[in-house]
Structure formats: C-alpha cells, structure tokens
Amino acid sequence: xxxxxxxxxxxxxxxxxxxxxxxxxxxxxxxxxxxxxxxxxxxxxxxxxxxxxxxxxxxxxxxxxxxxxxxxxxxxxxxxxxxxxxxxxxxxxxxxxxxxxxxxxxxxxxxxxxxxxxxxxxxxxxxxxxxxxxxxxxxxxxxxxxxxxxxxxxxxxxxxxxxxxxxxxxxxxxxxxxxxxxxxxxxxxxxxxxxxxxxxxxxxxxxxxxxxxxxxxxxxxxxxxxxxxxxxxxxxxxxxxxxxxxxxxxxxxxxxxxxxxxxxxxxxxxxxxxxxxxxxxxxxxxxxxxxxxxxxxxxxxxxxxxxxxxxxxxxxxxxxxxxxxxxxxxxxxxxxxxxxxxxxxxxxxxxxxxxxxxxxxxxxxxxxxxxxxxxxxxxxxxxxxxxxxxxxxxxxxxxxxxxxxxxxxxxxxxxxxxxxxxxxxxxxxxxxxxxxxxxxxxxxxxxxxxxxxxxxxxxxxxxxxxxxxxxxxxxxxxxxxxxxxxxxxxxxxxxxxxxxxxxxxxxxxxxxxxxxxxxxxxxxxxxxxxxxxxxxxxxxxxxxxxxxxxxxxxxxxxxxxxxxxxxxxxxxxxxxxxxxxxxxxxxxxxxxxxxxxxxxxxxxxxxxxxxxxxxxxxxxxxxxxxxxxxxxxxxxxxxxxxxxxxxxxxxxxxxxxxxxxxxxxxxxxxxxxxxxxxxxxxxxxxxxxxxxxxxxxxxxxxxxxxxxxxxxxxxxxxxxxxxxxxxxxxxxxxxxxxxxxxxxxxxxxxxxxxxxxxxxxxxxxxxxx
Amino acid sequence: xxxxxxxxxxxxxxxxxxxxxxxxxxxxxxxxxxxxxxxxxxxxxxxxxxxxxxxxxxxxxxxxxxxxxxxxxxxxxxxxxxxxxxxxxxxxxxxxxxxxxxxxxxxxxxxxxxxxxxxxxxxxxxxxxxxxxxxxxxxxxxxxxxxxxxxxxxxxxx
Numbered sequence: 001x002x003x004x005x006x007x008x009x010x011x012x013x014x015x016x017x018x019x020x021x022x023x024x025x026x027x028x029x030x031x032x033x034x035x036x037x038x039x040x041x042x043x044x045x046x047x048x049x050x051x052x053x054x055x056x057x058x059x060x061x062x063x064x065x066x067x068x069x070x071x072x073x074x075x076x077x078x079x080x081x082x083x084x085x086x087x088x089x090x091x092x093x094x095x096x097x098x099x100x101x102x103x104x105x106x107x108x109x110x111x112x113x114x115x116x117x118x119x120x121x122x123x124x125x126x127x128x129x130x131x132x133x134x135x136x137x138x139x140x141x142x143x144x145x146x147x148x149x150x151x152x153x154x155x156x157x158x159x160x161x162x163x164x165x166x167x168x169x170x171x172x173x174x175x176x177x178x179x180x181x182x183x184x185x186x187x188x189x190x191x192x193x194x195x196x197x198x199x200x201x202x203x204x205x206x207x208x209x210x211x212x213x214x215x216x217x218x219x220x221x222x223x224x225x226x227x228x229x230x231x232x233x234x235x236x237x238x239x240x241x242x243x244x245x246x247x248x249x250x251x252x253x254x255x256x257x258x259x260x261x262x263x264x265x266x267x268x269x270x271x272x273x274x275x276x277x278x279x280x281x282x283x284x285x286x287x288x289x290x291x292x293x294x295x296x297x298x299x300x301x302x303x304x305x306x307x308x309x310x311x312x313x314x315x316x317x318x319x320x321x322x323x324x325x326x327x328x329x330x331x332x333x334x335x336x337x338x339x340x341x342x343x344x345x346x347x348x349x350x351x352x353x354x355x356x357x358x359x360x361x362x363x364x365x366x367x368x369x370x371x372x373x374x375x376x377x378x379x380x381x382x383x384x385x386x387x388x389x390x391x392x393x394x395x396x397x398x399x400x401x402x403x404x405x406x407x408x409x410x411x412x413x414x415x416x417x418x419x420x421x422x423x424x425x426x427x428x429x430x431x432x433x434x435x436x437x438x439x440x441x442x443x444x445x446x447x448x449x450x451x452x453x454x455x456x457x458x459x460x461x462x463x464x465x466x467x468x469x470x471x472x473x474x475x476x477x478x479x480x481x482x483x484x485x486x487x488x489x490x491x492x493x494x495x496x497x498x499x500x501x502x503x504x505x506x507x508x509x510x511x512x513x514x515x516x517x518x519x520x521x522x523x524x525x526x527x528x529x530x531x532x533x534x535x536x537x538x539x540x541x542x543x544x545x546x547x548x549x550x551x552x553x554x555x556x557x558x559x560x561x562x563x564x565x566x567x568x569x570x571x572x573x574x575x576x577x578x579x580x581x582x583x584x585x586x587x588x589x590x591x592x593x594x595x596x597x598x599x600x601x602x603x604x605x606x607x608x609x610x611x612x613x614x615x616x617x618x619x620x621x622x623x624x625x626x627x628x629x630x631x632x633x634x635x636x637x638x639x640x641x642x643x644x645x646x647x648x649x650x651x652x653x654x655x656x657x658x659x660x661x662x663x664x665x666x667x668x669x670x671x672x673x674x675x676x677x678x679x680x681x682x683x684x685x686x687x688x689x690x691x692x693x694x695x696x697x698x699x700x701x702x703x704x705x706x707x708x709x710x711x712x713x714x715x716x717x718x719x720x721x722x723x724x725x726x727x728x729x730x731x732x733x734x735x736x737x738x739x740x741x742x743x744x745x746x747x748x749x750x751x752x753x754x755x756x757x758x759x760x761x762x763x764x765x766x767x768x769x
Numbered sequence: 770x771x772x773x774x775x776x777x778x779x780x781x782x783x784x785x786x787x788x789x790x791x792x793x794x795x796x797x798x799x800x801x802x803x804x805x806x807x808x809x810x811x812x813x814x815x816x817x818x819x820x821x822x823x824x825x826x827x828x829x830x831x832x833x834x835x836x837x838x839x840x841x842x843x844x845x846x847x848x849x850x851x852x853x854x855x856x857x858x859x860x861x862x863x864x865x866x867x868x869x870x871x872x873x874x875x876x877x878x879x880x881x882x883x884x885x886x887x888x889x890x891x892x893x894x895x896x897x898x899x900x901x902x903x904x905x906x907x908x909x910x911x912x913x914x915x916x917x918x919x920x921x922x923x924x925x926x927x
Contacts, residue, residue: 011863013860014860014865016868017860017865018850019868020865020867020868020871021842021852021857021859021860021871021875022843022846022850022852023801023802023803023842023843023871023872024802025801025802026868027801027804029801030802200903201903202867202903203804203806203814203867203869203901204804204806204867204869205806251867252867253804253806253867253868254866254867254869254903256903282805285806285807285808285809285812501866501867501868501904502866503866660862660909661863663909664866664904664909667905667906667907667908667909668866668903668904668905668906670906671905671907694809694811695807695811695812695901696809696811700901700903701906702897702898702899702901702907703893703894703897703898703900703907703911704894704898706906706907708890708908708911
C-alpha cells in the first residue's frame with residue numbers, strides 16, 4: 001500500500017533551521033522594538049478567593065512613565081473564555097477581562113503600562129487593593145461538599161453546567177448496558193488514580209507585542225498556537241471588527257497547549273488601542289507558573305469486567321476533573337479522558353463514561369498535550385495490568401487479545417466526542433500489533449518481566465502500556481492552504497497552520513514538494529499571519545500533519561492540474577499524456593518543459609494567469625496513531641527513588657513525513673511524560689499559594705534525568721491521510737505514567753496510583769505493604 | 770552608566786543600569802540570540818561563553834563582564850553565515866525543535882568540545898545539565914554533539 005516518495009519520508013532540515021541555529025531575531029521578544037513601546041506589568045491576586053472592595057491607583061499613577069492602568073472599572077464587562085477553540089467555544093463564558101471577584105492566587109487584578117518595565121512593576125506594586133477575603137475551595141472534595149462556597153456566583157456566566165454546585169462541565173456517554181456487563185463478567189478490577197497539578201513550561205514564556213499600523217489597524221505579534229482564534233476572541237472581547245486586526249505568529253519557543261489560550265493578547269491590544277502606543281507584555285517565569293494554565297488534576301476510577309477467557313466485557317470510567325478557577329477546556333478535556341481511551345479496547349460491549357469538571361480556587365486547567373487522555377490512560381492502563389494479573393495472563397498478551405484492530409470500530413467513537421457526541425469511525429490503519437511485538441523485543445520483555453535482579457537495595461522491573469490518540473477533531477477542525485507558482489518554477493505555500501517548534505512548516509512543505517515534484521527548497525513556506533495566510537484552527541488536538549497536511553496536499557494537486565494544463569498547451573498534447581517529475585513536465589515521447597518555463601510563460605507571455613489554488617480540509621474521521629510503550633526501571637527500596645533505565649516507544653503514525661522530526665515529537669512527549677510521572681508537581685500551601693514557581697522547585701527533566709529514549713517508527717499507511725500520514729504530537733506524553741507505574745509494580749509488587757511517583761510516595765507505599 | 774563590553778571580538782559601549790545583568794545588556798544591544806527563559810539561572814537559555822566558558826548570563830551583572838571576552842552564537846557562526854559544525858549537526862541530527870534553547874546549548878557544547886574533544890554521551894549529558902529543553906528528550910542534541918565532535922576531530926567531513 002505504501003507509495004514511493006522522493007521528499008516525503010526523508011529527514012530534511014527544518015525550513016526554519018538556519019534562523020534557529022544561528023540565533024536570528026525570530027521570536028516575539030527579539031523583534032525590533034517600536035519607538036514609544038510600553039511595557040506591561042500585571043498585579044495578581046494574593047488570595048485564592050476574594051471580592052475586590054476597592055482599588056486605589058493614585059500612587060501608581062504618579063510613578064514616572066506610567067501611561068495607563070487597567071482594572072475592572074475601565075475594561076469590558078462581558079464574559080468570555082480564554083480557551084482558544086473553534087466557534088462557538090465549548091468552554092463556558094465564565095471569565096471577565098478583570099473581575100470584581102478573584103478566584104485563585106494569580107488571578108488578574110490590574111495591569112499597568114509604562115515606558116519602562118521597571119516603572120510598570122513599581123506602579124503595580126503601589127496599587128492599593130482592599131479585598132473581602134472569602135473561604136477558599138482548595139480541592140475537588142471541598143468544591144463538591146454540601147454548603148461549599150460558590151465560586152462562580154455571578155449572574156452573567158454562560159454555559160456553566162451547575163454553578164451552584166461548582167460544576168463547570170458534565171459528560172456522560174453509554175454503550176450497551178453497564179450493569180448487565182458487570183453481572184456477566186467473571187473477573188472484575190476497580191482502580192482509582194489521582195494526578196497532580198503540572199505546568200507546560202515552554203522555555204519561552206507567553207509574550208505578545210501590539211502596535212497600530214500606518215492605517216491604524218491593530219497588529220498583534222504573539223507567541224500563540226491559535227492566531228485565528230486570537231483574532232476572533234480579542235475582536236469580540238474588545239469590540240474591534242476582525243478586519244481591523246492582524247495577528248502574526250513568528251517563531252515561538254514551545255507551546256504544549258498552554259499557548260492555546262488567549263492570556264495576554266487582550267491586555268496588550270487594549271493598551272495599544274487606548275494609548276495609540278505599541279505595547280509589549282512578557283510573562284515572568286513565576287507568572288508562567290502561577291497565572292497561566294496547567295494540566296487539569298483528576299481523580300479517575302476505572303472498573304473493568306472480563307470473561308474467564310480474558311475477553312474484556314464491561315468498562316466503567318468515572319472522572320472528576322479539577323478545572324480550577326475557570327472552565328477553560330473543562331468540557332473537552334473531560335470528554336477526551338474517555339473518548340481517546342475507551343475505544344482502544346473495543347472487545348467490551350458494555351461501556352459507560354461519566355465525568356464532572358469541578359471549579360476550585362486553584363490554578364486554571366487548560367489544554368495540555370494529551371488533553372485528558374494522559375490522565376485517563378494512567379487509570380485504564382493500570383487497571384488493565386491488574387486485570388491481567390487477576391486473570392493470570394501476561395499483560396502484553398492480554399492487550400494483544402483485546403485491543404482494537406484495523407477494520408474494527410468501537411461504539412464509543414460515536415457516543416463520545418470532544419464536548420459533544422462523537423463521530424462513527426472504523427480504524428483505517430493500525431500497526432499496533434507490530435508496535436507491541438517490536439517494542440517487547442527491544443526491551444527484552446520475555447527476558448526481563450518478573451525478574452527483579454536485586455542489586456543491594458535496588459530492584460528492577462519492566463512495564464508496558466498501549467495507547468491511541470487521534471488526528472484532529474473530526475467535523476470541527478478546518479485547515480486551508482494556498483499554493484501559488486513563481487516564474488522560476490518555485491512555489492509559495494501559505495498555511496494558517498501554526499508551527500510551535502513541531503516542524504509543521506517543514507512537514508507541510510515536504511507534502512507540497514512531493515506532489516509538485518520539486519525539492520523542498522523550492523517551496524517557500526509562510527505560516528500563521530492572519531492577513532496573508534488562509535484560515536486554520538491552529539496547532540492543537542494533533543491536527544496539523546493530518547488536517548493541514550491534507551489541505552496542503554489538495555492545494556498542491558490542484559496546482560499540479562493547472563501546471564499540466566499549461567504544459568499541454570506548450571507541448572501541444574493532452575494532459576493525460578503528461579507526467580510531472582523532477583521539476584519538469586514530460587510527454588510519453590520524451591518532449592519536455594521545465595516548471596520554470598511554465599511559470600515564466602504563465603506570468604509574461606501566453607495565456608497569462610497566476611497558477612495558484614486554495615484548498616481546505618474538514619476531516620470526517622480522526623485516525624488514531626497507536627503506541628506501544630515499554631520501560632525498565634530500578635527502584636531503590638531504601639529511599640523510594642525510581643530510575644528509568646530504558647524507554648522504548650514503538651509508534652505507528654502512518655507515513656512519517658519527516659522521520660527525525662517524528663522521532664523528536666515522540667522523544668519530547670515521552671520526556672515530558674517522565675517528568676510528569678516522577679517529579680513535576682505544583683505544590684500549594686494551606687492558603688492555595690503555589691510554593692514551586694520556578695525551575696529550581698518545579699523540576700523538569702534535564703539531560704541527566706533521562707535514559708536514552710528509543711523511538712521505533714512502525715510504518716503503516718493511513719488511506720485518508722496526506723501521503724498516508726497520521727499525527728503524532730500528543731500520544732507519547734500519555735505513556736510514561738502507566739508504563740512506569742506498571743514497571744514499579746513488576747519491581748516491587750506495589751501499585752502506585754498517585755502521580756508523581758516521588759521517592760517519598762514510593763517509600764511510603766513500600767512501607768505500607 | 771556606560772560600560773565597555775567585548776562581544777564576539779568587538780569592543781562596544783553599552784548603556785546599562787547598575788542592576789542590569791549581562792543578559793539584559795546583551796539583549797538591549799542587539800544580541801537577542803541570548804534568551805531570557807527564567808532570569809533565575811535555572812534554564813540555561815541565556816548561556817554565553819565568557820572567556821570560553823559557558824555561563825548563565827542572567828547570573829552575571831553587566832558591569833562584571835567588562836574585561837572578559839564574551840561569545841554569543843553570532844560569534845561562532847562563520848563568515849558568510851557558514852555553519853559551525855555544531856550548527857550543522859544540530860540540524861542533521863534533528864536536534865532543533867522550537868530552537869529557543871539551541872544557541873545556548875550549542876555554545877555550551879562548544880565549550881565542552883574545546884576542553885574534551887571526544888566526550889562520552891554521559892559526559893555530554895553532564896555538561897548540558899544546566900541547559901533545559903522542553904521540546905526534545907535531549908537524544909538528538911546529544912547525537913548532534915557527538916557528530917560535531919567527530920567532525921572537529923577530523924574523523925568525518927562536515
């Protein structure tokens with residue numbers, strides 16, 4: 001089924017590589033400053049839950065260089081969501097630009113713009129705020145308790161599920177009859193896990209700069225994953241017509257979901273509009289930890305019922321998600337806890353998913369790579385290992401018996417989507433069996449499983465888990481691409497797709513180059529400028545390679561048709577007689593014209609016209625990539641320390657358009673997941689104040705903390721994808737928590753059900769046996 | 770106040786405030802390849818070479834850097850923008866994702882290879898301990914440094 005490719009399937013250098021390795025000024029904060037640019041500093045709430053009784057900005061206004069101060073008294077009152085999603089957003093409208101109530105330590109109180117950052121910060125410190133401190137709600141249980149303070153007691157919030165009960169969103173989906181399913185099961189396990197507060201920590205924090213162009217239009221240059229959503233959300237919030245706003249995303253220093261939020265663009269935009277001056281805002285690292293977004297912590301229960309022969313029969317999944325102070329992505333992340341996990345084991349005919357996303361006075365959950373699947377797979381894949389043990393079978397063999405296969409479906413695809421019902425789909429490509437086989441071989445599953453190899457206080461174990469994610473959001477996402485031909489036979493590829501460092505500009509360029517039979521350097525890629533490039537929802541939900549890739553392929557095919565029509569005129573033959581290869585169009589009797597000749601003719605001599613096409617893609621399905629994840633750990637039984645010695649990820653992403661970039665996506669996701677499994681955690685004091693707002697206290701993996709991660713790309717061919725490709729960006733991050741938990745059990749006989757698996761927690765678990 | 774900084778072999782006068790760090794001063798004077806990721810000495814994306822040694826420039830006052838030779842990524846990029854072997858191998862190995870940490874990582878690696886032309890993977894990891902990257906798992910960056918070491922030792926062609 002695989003085709004022969006020239007450019008696709010090769011590890012081309014990134015199209016932005018030269019700029020990045022030579023340190024060119026390509027990030028927002030590197031761009032030349034405009035004269036008079038204001039710097040913005042934020043005043044945030046020191047209280048987890050309080051009403052603002054009064055704000056006095058007199059002293060702040062007196063600071064030299066202060067231009068404007070924003071707070072709830074002089075900013076729009078309308079409710080909105082910061083979640084950068086399609087329209088209408090599936091997140092509740094429960095936030096105001098500045099509110100009279102603050103709902104977490106880090107919530108916005110005021111913003112100061114001044115001619116120097118020092119002056120802005122000094123003035124922010126001089127703002128006097130009188131608070132009526134309210135009882136903070138600092139856990140899911142506290143939020144759901146009878147008589148709990150109501151966090152969203154405002155009258156004008158929209159689409160909150162049940163504000164009185166502090167429930168932002170509720171999801172339920174059924175297939176079959178769950179009670180009957182368990183009644184008919186021979187073996188049942190029931191597992192509950194809890195995950196922690198974690199942050200994305202892109203090394204470049206959020207940064208935005210705005211200015212008015214020569215015609216008075218607002219230009220927002222921002223480190224975002226969603227330029228078109230930024231334009232729409234800022235426009236609606238500030239009542240600026242969309243045609244008066246241009247959003248540009250230059251290179252950005254990582255996103256991982258946290259830049260799928262419109263967190264600071266509104267401030268910079270409003271300040272620039274009110275003052276007429278350019279303005280810039282950069283989150284400090286502390287603000288990035290405290291005032292931006294996090295991964296929703298969750299408590300998830302999974303109950304599995306199986307027949308005596310091992311066949312899975314019933315699956316119940318119950319999720320409680322802590323969405324923090326606002327409901328950004330609360331509904332959709334919650335949905336994906338079930339929708340991205342439950343179809344994996346499609347042998348079960350009785351399934352139920354039920355979940356609530358709960359408001360607390362804690363940091364706000366948002367989009368974070370994995371998007372609920374990360375939390376869901378921890379529970380599901382731990383439960384699977386427990387079920388296999390109860391059945392007395394190897395967990396690898398059990399998975400092989402029960403996972404979904406090519407040509408199969410799951411009722412959960414239709415029952416549960418992203419914030420609404422899903423879309424029916426049949427798996428059109430899967431190499432999961434091969435992933436499991438090759439991963440097991442590489443880690444030496446047969447040789448190492450169950451062999452503790454004690455070495456002093458250290459014991460060893462191996463664990464595994466399997467995963468699926470998706471490629472975009474079916475029937476919701478939309479991506480478009482424009483390709484135009486130049487007079488030297490090169491092309492401009494214009495895409496709304498947003499390269500966060502993922503390499504999507506390169507991958508999309510390779511797809512265009514393949515269709516147009518040119519080397520990658522003949523495709524000039526321009527992305528993410530709302531004035532120039534066609535629409536794309538942006539970089540999230542593992543959509544870009546699949547959805548934007550298909551739009552690019554279609555645009556390239558349309559341009560190819562136009563090229564062949566011109567060539568047919570030039571060669572006096574029929575289009576059907578022509579082949580496009582190696583930058584030339586050739587007839588069956590070997591007469592030939594170059595793309596350069598075609599481009600030059602179409603500009604300047606005969607039948608003059610611009611060879612160009614724009615095509616869109618709205619995916620009808622979301623073909624999942626599949627992953628088999630394996631690791632070997634050593635556990636120090638004296639201290640509880642867990643070391644990951646080896647990690648093997650065997651991944652089916654269809655055709656890997658650029659193998660090294662694909663491997664890089666896996667390695668980065670696995671590394672982040674290992675951090676989430678072992679050490680990353682925002683810790684709070686009793687008043688809800690984060691105690692870990694820097695990299696010294698919030699530990700992310702460095703090179704010494706990781707083994708040499710091994711990625712095995714297992715090829716399949718996705719017939720609905722561009723050149724057979726599926727997307728790969730998120731799936732890897734879901735794997736380390738359950739894989740490591742299962743390996744710790746193999747080593748020690750202890751199930752770790754609360755992440756992160758810090759030495760203290762592991763030590764306590766070992767000593768409670 | 771005015772200080773004299775020697776950056777990439779050129780003396781230049783920089784206007785700084787007393788509390789400005791070398792990071793502040795370099796960025797304000799056009800060396801934006803030096804990144805501000807945490808301003809706390811934790812992430813390493815502001816690393817520059819000071820007399821050849823990789824140092825977090827956010828932990829040095831600008832005024833302290835007078836009389837030292839400072840090298841940024843612009844200083845190791847060749848004439849006509851020719852790549853240093855580390856720049857090329859970072860791209861060959863797929864070690865660059867968002868690229869934000871890359872100038873500092875290349876400089877740190879250049880410092881290592883100057884001292885130890887044939888480092889093991891463990892020695893590379895140990896030397897990069899102060900350079901955080903969130904996009905990769907460091908695998909391909911370490912690959913790239915090994916490849917560049919081979920090039921610099923003359924074992925393989927650039």
